[in-house]
Amino acid sequence: MSEADPAGTAAGNGAAAEAMVDVRGVSRTFHRGRTPVPVLRDLSLRMEKGEFLALMGPSGSGKSTLLNLIAGLDRPTGGEVIVGGSAIHRLSERKLAGWRARNVGFVFQFSNLLGALSAERNVAVPLLLTSFSARERRRRVDIALEIVGLSARGKHRPRELSGGEQQRVGIARALVNDPALLVCDEPTGDLDRTTSAEILDLLVALNRDHGKTILMVTHDPVAAERASRTLHLEDGRLAECGHDGTIEVPVHEPAGAAV
Amino acid sequence: MSSFTLISAALRRKKTRTFLTFSSVVFAFLIFGVLSMLQTAFSMGAEIANEDRLVVRHRVSLFQLLPQSYEADMEEIPGVVDAMHMTWFGGVYQDPSNFFMQSPVEPAEYLDMYPEILVPEEAKLRWIETRNGAIAGRALVERLGWEVGDRIPIQPTIWRQQGRGDDAWEFELVGVYDADVEGFDQTQFLFRYDFFDEARSFGRGQVGWFMVRIADPDRAPEIAAAIDDTFRNSAAETKSESEGAFAAGFANQVGNLGLIVTSILGAVFFTILLVAGNTMAQSVRERIGEIGLLKALGFTSSRVQRLVLMESVTLVTTAGFLGMVLAVGLERVLRPALAAYFPGLFLRPEDLLLGLGLAVVTGLVVGIFPARRAMRLETALALRRL
Numbered sequence: 001m002s003e004a005d006p007a008g009t010a011a012g013n014g015a016a017a018e019a020m021v022d023v024r025g026v027s028r029t030f031h032r033g034r035t036p037v038p039v040l041r042d043l044s045l046r047m048e049k050g051e052f053l054a055l056m057g058p059s060g061s062g063k064s065t066l067l068n069l070i071a072g073l074d075r076p077t078g079g080e081v082i083v084g085g086s087a088i089h090r091l092s093e094r095k096l097a098g099w100r101a102r103n104v105g106f107v108f109q110f111s112n113l114l115g116a117l118s119a120e121r122n123v124a125v126p127l128l129l130t131s132f133s134a135r136e137r138r139r140r141v142d143i144a145l146e147i148v149g150l151s152a153r154g155k156h157r158p159r160e161l162s163g164g165e166q167q168r169v170g171i172a173r174a175l176v177n178d179p180a181l182l183v184c185d186e187p188t189g190d191l192d193r194t195t196s197a198e199i200l201d202l203l204v205a206l207n208r209d210h211g212k213t214i215l216m217v218t219h220d221p222v223a224a225e226r227a228s229r230t231l232h233l234e235d236g237r238l239a240e241c242g243h244d245g246t247i248e249v250p251v252h253e254p255a256g257a258a259v
Numbered sequence: 260m261s262s263f264t265l266i267s268a269a270l271r272r273k274k275t276r277t278f279l280t281f282s283s284v285v286f287a288f289l290i291f292g293v294l295s296m297l298q299t300a301f302s303m304g305a306e307i308a309n310e311d312r313l314v315v316r317h318r319v320s321l322f323q324l325l326p327q328s329y330e331a332d333m334e335e336i337p338g339v340v341d342a343m344h345m346t347w348f349g350g351v352y353q354d355p356s357n358f359f360m361q362s363p364v365e366p367a368e369y370l371d372m373y374p375e376i377l378v379p380e381e382a383k384l385r386w387i388e389t390r391n392g393a394i395a396g397r398a399l400v401e402r403l404g405w406e407v408g409d410r411i412p413i414q415p416t417i418w419r420q421q422g423r424g425d426d427a428w429e430f431e432l433v434g435v436y437d438a439d440v441e442g443f444d445q446t447q448f449l450f451r452y453d454f455f456d457e458a459r460s461f462g463r464g465q466v467g468w469f470m471v472r473i474a475d476p477d478r479a480p481e482i483a484a485a486i487d488d489t490f491r492n493s494a495a496e497t498k499s500e501s502e503g504a505f506a507a508g509f510a511n512q513v514g515n516l517g518l519i520v521t522s523i524l525g526a527v528f529f530t531i532l533l534v535a536g537n538t539m540a541q542s543v544r545e546r547i548g549e550i551g552l553l554k555a556l557g558f559t560s561s562r563v564q565r566l567v568l569m570e571s572v573t574l575v576t577t578a579g580f581l582g583m584v585l586a587v588g589l590e591r592v593l594r595p596a597l598a599a600y601f602p603g604l605f606l607r608p609e610d611l612l613l614g615l616g617l618a619v620v621t622g623l624v625v626g627i628f629p630a631r632r633a634m635r636l637e638t639a640l641a642l643r644r645l
Contacts (some may be wrong), residue, residue: 073555074639075507094559101557108642112552116268126556137260173556 019082020181020213021047021070026079029064041064041236042079049180052207054227061233063217064185065072070215071162071183072100084180101129105174105212107203109186111166113158113173120145120154123172129204140233144172147210164195171202175212184216188223200226265553266570269542277574280538282580284621285585287531288614292586294520296593297611299442300603301516302507310476312372313483313506315469317343318496322347325495327456332489333471338482339473343368344452346467350413350428352403359399361413361448362467372470375440382407382434384486390454392433394444400435402595407432411448421460428458442603471499528621531575535625539571543629550633552640564634571626572619579618583611635642 022046029038033231047053057063068074072088081089084103091099120141127137134152145151148168158166167187174182178231184203186197204226206212216227224230232239270277315333317323324346343428348361366386370376378386378394381417386392393411405411412427420426430450438445456463473482490497500508542583543550548562558566590606 068639068642071555073642094561096555097557097559100555106552106555108552112548114265114268114549116271117264121260121264125265125553126260128260128265129557 009130018047019214020049020051022080022082023066023070024080024082026066026069026081028062028074028077029077039236040069040076042077043236043238045070045231045238047213047215049213050207050211052204052226052228052229053216054224054230055215055217055220055226056221056230057233059073059219062159062236063233065111066072066216066233067183067185067215071104071106071181072096098129101126103179103181105171105177105179105182107167107171107174107182107184107187109189111158111170113169114168115158118155118157118162119150119169119172122158122169123154123176126173126177139177140176141172144176145169147175147206148172161196163191164198167191167195167199168178168202171199171206175206181214182215184214184218186218187216188218188220193222196220196223262566263571263573266573267547269438269566269570270574272546273542276538276541280535281574281578283534284531284575284618285582288528288579288582288618289585289589290527291524291614291617292583292606292610293589294524295614296586296590296604298516298520299605299607299610302603305311310479310504311340311473312502313473313486313499313500314502315471315486315497316467316505318487318498318534321468323495324462324467325469325497327466329462329490329495329497330469332485333469336482336485336489337474338473338478338485340472341368341371342469343372343470344466344469345369346452346455346465347417348413348415348455349417350415352411352413357403359446359448360444361450363452364449365452366449369449372472375438375443377437377439378434382436385433386451389431389433391428391430391450393430393448393450394434394436395432395448397435397437398445398595399448400432402446405432407434411446418437418455418462419460420458442605444603470502485503528617529609532625533623535571535575535621536628538574539567539626541569541634543567543633547636547641548643550636551638551643554636554638555642563636566629567630567633568615568623568626571629575625576615576618576623579621580615583614583618586614587611 005142023043026040026043029036031037043066045066055063055066062206067072069076069089072081072082072083072091076089079089080087084150086099086101086103088096112124113119117125123141123144124137127140130137132140141154142151145154148171150168150172153161153165153169158169161169167190171187181205187203188199191199196214200223203216207214207228214227216223218224229240264331315325315329317325327344330342330344333339343365345362345364346423348363350361351357352359366383370378370383386394395405399405409432411430411432413430414427415425418428420428430448434447439484448496452466471482473479473488483501486499487497552564553563554560590604594604
């Protein structure tokens with residue numbers, strides 16, 4: 001995607017064969033006191049550019065941990081995480097922050113907008129990290145709000161918006177720096193069925209029309225159905241799911257192998 | 260939109276709490292301003308004192324009299340250039356609340372001793388021509404609504420007139436003096452010593468204290484000792500000291516003002532550190548998720564630290580600035596109202612600058628720990644608080 005097109009239209013859904021995400025033999029162990037608690041063990045995952053992948057699994061299965069590793073919010077205990085060609089597990093804290101600002105858009109369960117700022121100012125927050133001119137920032141905010149269908153609500157404060165609209169503003173904020181990868185952690189978890197469907201429609205459109213690669217963690221099978229592929233994570237293992245919800249291929253990937 | 264937008268948003272997040280913290284800091288700096296003014300008022304005498312002037316008083320107390328003849332004796336002492344005398348009159352004009360300092364002086368000697376005082380030539384001549392003539396400071400004249408030519412009756416409390424019982428002394432205001440030194444007492448009422456000495460019912464030839472000008476300020480202790488030696492074992496021994504030491508000693512009669520003011524300010528600012536520090540700590544604690552979000556969006560840890568620190572500095576510095584502005588406003592009101600009691604009551608530019616510097620430092624100290632906490636937050640853990 002070019003700067004002139006923050007949402008991007010260059011790549012279609014699954015059009016490219018190059019991997020956007022390449023997780024190789026990753027493990028992540030936390031410590032509870034002195035007791036090690038392994039959450040992910042020797043896990044591998046490959047996502048193609050332009051893919052929309054849903055990640056499901058029970059609470060505590062490591063979905064968010066995996067998402068954090070791919071988004072550069074956490075570091076693996078072992079293995080490699082390569083996103084967009086960058087081995088992000090090797091980057092320093094500072095470089096990793098810069099990489100996130102340029103390459104990843106975050107959508108959370110709650111929109112987490114700053115209550116004192118208008119919608120358009122919330123969307124503009126990631127642009128504080130750029131050297132764009134005020135005019136370019138303005139243009140990007142306008143485009144991002146247009147994509148999520150909230151051009152007319154830019155001046156409104158979060159409390160003046162519905163839950164669905166707030167989540168749309170959150171998505172616009174994720175898009176404004178034109179990242180190639182969107183990571184969504186339970187993006188519909190706090191919304192009713194109708195609003196959830198609208199948000200999912202928007203994510204599908206971003207994937208299909210703007211070529212965004214999307215990794216979505218969800219508990220909701222209906223939401224997962226909208227993705228092009230669904231993986232199930234349980235006991236630190238990944239399995240491919242069918243759209244009828246059945247786990248088709250329980251697999252444990254050796255290091256370096258891809259799903 | 261800039262980083263300041265984020266700082267402003269953070270401060271507006273809990274408006275009531277921010278307002279209360281802001282107000283407490285404003286009042287702290289207002290107190291700082293007022294106490295600074297008071298300290299200046301009490302220490303002004305010492306600050307504007309001339310290094311080449313000594314005060315010679317009775318060894319026992321300021322209110323014991325000395326022979327006027329000492330003046331000529333002192334002028335004989337090597338190093339002494341000139342000497343003049345003053346006496347506490349202590350009269351009442353209309354009402355005891357109209358307090359101001361009155362003293363008989365020898366006009367020419369007084370004006371020579373105090374070049375800071377500005378008196379029009381015409382008034383000087385009138386003073387020399389008029390036996391009961393008096394001059395008064397601008398602040399006093401304005402406060403009491405006098406005009407040159409007015410007859411000023413002053414009721415005696417110490418110095419009655421010979422054969423006239425409790426009758427008031429009557430003076431004619433022949434001039435108004437100004438001063439070219441900030442803080443110089445412009446509330447004095449000065450009249451002629453020869454008129455006073457002839458008319459008083461007792462104590463003729465006795466005066467309150469002497470002002471002595473010396474040639475070399477570096478020799479002040481030596482000359483002061485020589486003066487005291489001259490009158491040792493006489494009926495009226497003297498105590499001589501520099502004008503600054505005399506003024507400081509006079510001010511300290513109400514206590515060690517510097518220590519009192521410093522103690523109060525220490526307590527006030529310690530409280531402010533706790534109040535504002537608690538606000539900032541609480542604010543960061545409540546925004547852990549938000550801080551995690553900023554980090555996820557790409558804000559580096561050091562940038563987050565700077566944001567929190569700037570938030571703290573903005574809060575305290577803005578409030579401190581407002582507090583100092585209010586103190587200046589209060590000075591404008593208090594200065595004319597209290598000119599009779601505190602002629603040196605004003606906020607010095609260096610105290611204003613000190614206040615603003617203190618505000619910045621307080622803001623940094625208040626913000627440093629919350630800022631470090633924000634910096635150290637692990638992004639993934641912080642995001643769980645969203």
